[in-house]
Amino acid sequence: MTTPLVQVEDLTVDFGDVRAVDGLSFTLEAGAALGVVGESGSGKSASASALLGLHRGTGARVTGTVRVAGTDVGAADEAELRALRGAKAAMVFQDPLSSLDPYYTVGDQIAEVYRVHNRVPRRAARARAVEVLDRVGIPDAVRRSRSRPHEFSGGMRQRALIAMALACEPRLIVADEPTTALDVTVQAQILDLLHDLRRETGTALLLVTHDVGVAAESVDEVLVMQHGRAVERGPVAEVLGAPRQPYTRELLASVPRVDARRPAGPVPGPRAAGGGRGGPRPPPPRPRCRSTAGTGSGRAAA
Numbered sequence: 001m002t003t004p005l006v007q008v009e010d011l012t013v014d015f016g017d018v019r020a021v022d023g024l025s026f027t028l029e030a031g032a033a034l035g036v037v038g039e040s041g042s043g044k045s046a047s048a049s050a051l052l053g054l055h056r057g058t059g060a061r062v063t064g065t066v067r068v069a070g071t072d073v074g075a076a077d078e079a080e081l082r083a084l085r086g087a088k089a090a091m092v093f094q095d096p097l098s099s100l101d102p103y104y105t106v107g108d109q110i111a112e113v114y115r116v117h118n119r120v121p122r123r124a125a126r127a128r129a130v131e132v133l134d135r136v137g138i139p140d141a142v143r144r145s146r147s148r149p150h151e152f153s154g155g156m157r158q159r160a161l162i163a164m165a166l167a168c169e170p171r172l173i174v175a176d177e178p179t180t181a182l183d184v185t186v187q188a189q190i191l192d193l194l195h196d197l198r199r200e201t202g203t204a205l206l207l208v209t210h211d212v213g214v215a216a217e218s219v220d221e222v223l224v225m226q227h228g229r230a231v232e233r234g235p236v237a238e239v240l241g242a243p244r245q246p247y248t249r250e251l252l253a254s255v256p257r258v259d260a261r262r263p264a265g266p267v268p269g270p271r272a273a274g275g276g277r278g279g280p281r282p283p284p285p286r287p288r289c290r291s292t293a294g295t296g297s298g299r300a301a302a
Helices: 042-050 078-084 106-118 124-134 152-165 184-201 210-220 236-241 246-255
Strands: 006-015 019-027 033-037 062-067 088-091 173-178 204-209 222-227 229-235
Touching: 019 042, 019 184, 019 229, 033 210, 033 246, 042 062, 042 088, 042 173, 042 204, 062 124, 088 152, 106 152, 124 152, 152 173, 152 184, 173 184, 184 204, 184 210, 204 210, 210 236, 222 236, 222 246, 229 236, 229 246
Parallel strands: 033 204, 033 222, 088 173, 173 204
Antiparallel strands: 006 019, 006 062, 222 229
């Protein structure tokens, strides 16, 4: 029996008096894709950050066991965490503009990640940066690698973050709401890109999202979280098609549908001038103007 790539057992994350994650346990096999879904504040991002030890030094209290690619994240020292981040597991954050350094070119930032984990000259690292930028669909990658983040569009910045995550060919990519700030067309392109990269490289994917539709199109299994706990997990078609838990059904019911029927009955009219609802507004009073002709100040006939 093979050891799962990710093993999380009884994970708890506390921020002061607030418990963000409460006794979470799950596994993720190599090459698989798991979607973690739930409303805002359900503990999704806090759980994802714990996989790379990103709570360390923040004041958060983390208990439980987290193993990623053979590394015990909770017991690892700083050198072991540096070896894990980027090389074995990489993270794609929600806001690429705040994740990229505005003072350095995109190519230099990707090259730096590659050089941290590989003893190569700068030229080889720059060539690798161009290669992964081209791989994620950045046009004219050689020229654009010399651009700074503000010169990229939102979709291109997200692609650049994915390129950075791929630079060292990690076994796991953790994508934390990677499409939230993108329009629908670019969102679909990013999801297709992640799907194609998984198929080509065999990289496992942990996708954190509040959008059930995104999870339905991108992952094999779904883990539903509420108040820091896992309430349901299973194949994506099973969980979203026939959910067992009331919270999962409520989560699905909250998704807007374009084919939903509008309620029968008359459409309420605009609010009347007096504050009531119903019929059309009464016509405004006719204006009364003052005559400015001559020296008198008599009223003009209305």
